[in-house]
Amino acid sequence: MDTDPDSPVNKPRLGSSFPSGRFMMNSRKKIPKLDDVRSNGWLEAMISSSPPRKRLVKDFNVEIAPEDDFAQRAWMLKYPSAITSFSHIAAQAKDKKIAMFLDYDGTLSPIVDDPDRALMSDAMRAAVKDVAKYFPTAIISGRSRDKVYELVGLTELYYAGSHGMDIMTPANVNGSPEDTNSDQQGEEVNLFQPAKEFIPVIEEVYRSLVELTKGIKGAKVENHKFCASVHYRNVDEKDWPLVAQRVHDHLKQYPRLRLTHGRKVLEVRPVIEWNKGKAVEFLLESLGLSNNDDFLPIFIGDDKTDEDAFKVLREKKQGFGILVSSVPKESNAFYSLRDPSEVKKFLKTLVKWRKMEEDSTGH
Numbered sequence: 001m002d003t004d005p006d007s008p009v010n011k012p013r014l015g016s017s018f019p020s021g022r023f024m025m026n027s028r029k030k031i032p033k034l035d036d037v038r039s040n041g042w043l044e045a046m047i048s049s050s051p052p053r054k055r056l057v058k059d060f061n062v063e064i065a066p067e068d069d070f071a072q073r074a075w076m077l078k079y080p081s082a083i084t085s086f087s088h089i090a091a092q093a094k095d096k097k098i099a100m101f102l103d104y105d106g107t108l109s110p111i112v113d114d115p116d117r118a119l120m121s122d123a124m125r126a127a128v129k130d131v132a133k134y135f136p137t138a139i140i141s142g143r144s145r146d147k148v149y150e151l152v153g154l155t156e157l158y159y160a161g162s163h164g165m166d167i168m169t170p171a172n173v174n175g176s177p178e179d180t181n182s183d184q185q186g187e188e189v190n191l192f193q194p195a196k197e198f199i200p201v202i203e204e205v206y207r208s209l210v211e212l213t214k215g216i217k218g219a220k221v222e223n224h225k226f227c228a229s230v231h232y233r234n235v236d237e238k239d240w241p242l243v244a245q246r247v248h249d250h251l252k253q254y255p256r257l258r259l260t261h262g263r264k265v266l267e268v269r270p271v272i273e274w275n276k277g278k279a280v281e282f283l284l285e286s287l288g289l290s291n292n293d294d295f296l297p298i299f300i301g302d303d304k305t306d307e308d309a310f311k312v313l314r315e316k317k318q319g320f321g322i323l324v325s326s327v328p329k330e331s332n333a334f335y336s337l338r339d340p341s342e343v344k345k346f347l348k349t350l351v352k353w354r355k356m357e358e359d360s361t362g363h
């Protein structure tokens with residue numbers, strides 16, 4: 001029996017797929033009219049975050065879907081497993097220093113119904129702690145920085161919350177801080193918060209969205225300080241149009257805010273050119289690792305918002321992304337891992353390999 005707490009066997013099944021690009025809004029593109037969620041494709045995008053149903057073969061009580069199986073194998077050829085391709089990764093990382101960037105939900109913790117219960121296992125925490133002993137390691141999450149720090153609880157990492165709009169680095173790190181502050185341990189830190197002016201409007205929108213979704217059973221709104229999330233995972237599917245319509249209608253009066261899709265969540269974000277990709281660039285720059293061939297950045301993430309980071313690494317031709325997914329999805333990542341238990345296995349393999357390398361070279 002699989003007793004790994006990070007294995008999906010012991011968790012609710014994952015399985016969202018990316019909506020196609022036309023459902024995405026970003027500040028460069030013209031913002032679509034938010035008249036009706038049915039006509040502009042948003043509802044379709046919400047529905048597409050459900051996995052295709054597998055066919056149940058009654059007599060054998062097993063699930064098979066041959067057409068899915070073929071697609072899965074073709075997809076795995078395009079995005080090979082970072083575990084089975086570890087020798088290729090080790091060859092790329094040889095004589096280099098790795099910079100590790102990790103997403104939180106769906107990467108370090110399995111997706112669960114209640115966002116407040118998305119806890120990381122102790123084994124995963126130990127694996128991340130070990131990684132950080134060898135490589136500079138950052139968590140870049142859609143959650144607020146405080147919340148993700150509370151969930152991860154490791155002081156030795158860098159943290160970027162609100163999709164990278166809230167970055168904290170130690171005060172001795174370079175870069176262009178907007179603010180100097182103290183962290184939870186009273187140490188001096190630099191804060192980079194490019195969407196600071198949006199804090200009051202996000203608070204205002206958060207409060208009104210709570211009111212507007214109050215009557216919709218299962219809907220949940222979170223305030224991440226620089227962005228807000230409207231969850232519909234626990235809402236009856238027949239009410240999804242209602243959630244989408246209310247959010248869209250309300251946001252019409254906020255032209256400086258935009259909406260993006262996550263995993264059964266609508267994300268309200270400021271219209272600024274900032275995302276997880278920009279956060280990776282900022283951190284690489286601050287740590288003096290940008291355009292430095294001695295460094296190999298790796299970003300591991302599962303979500304649409306992680307694609308911005310995969311894209312940056314692909315375009316810089318420095319390092320690569322690893323997509324966490326058990327179902328085929330188009331991605332800018334180079335490799336894949338099925339779920340958080342495989343993420344943990346990959347992190348442990350990486351540490352073991354680096355230890356062996358150090359032992360063999362004597363440093």
Ligand SMILES: O=P(O)(O)OC[C@H]1O[C@H](O[C@H]2O[C@H](CO)[C@@H](O)[C@H](O)[C@H]2O)[C@H](O)[C@@H](O)[C@@H]1O
Nearest residue numbers: 104105111112113115118141142229233263265
């Ligand atoms: O960038 P991330 O660290 O991956 O954060 C993205 C969102 O994660 C959380 O929501 C997702 O995970 C929940 C817990 O497993 C799940 O219930 C929800 O359906 C997912 O969308 C978080 O609650 C969001 O605020 C983050 O934006």
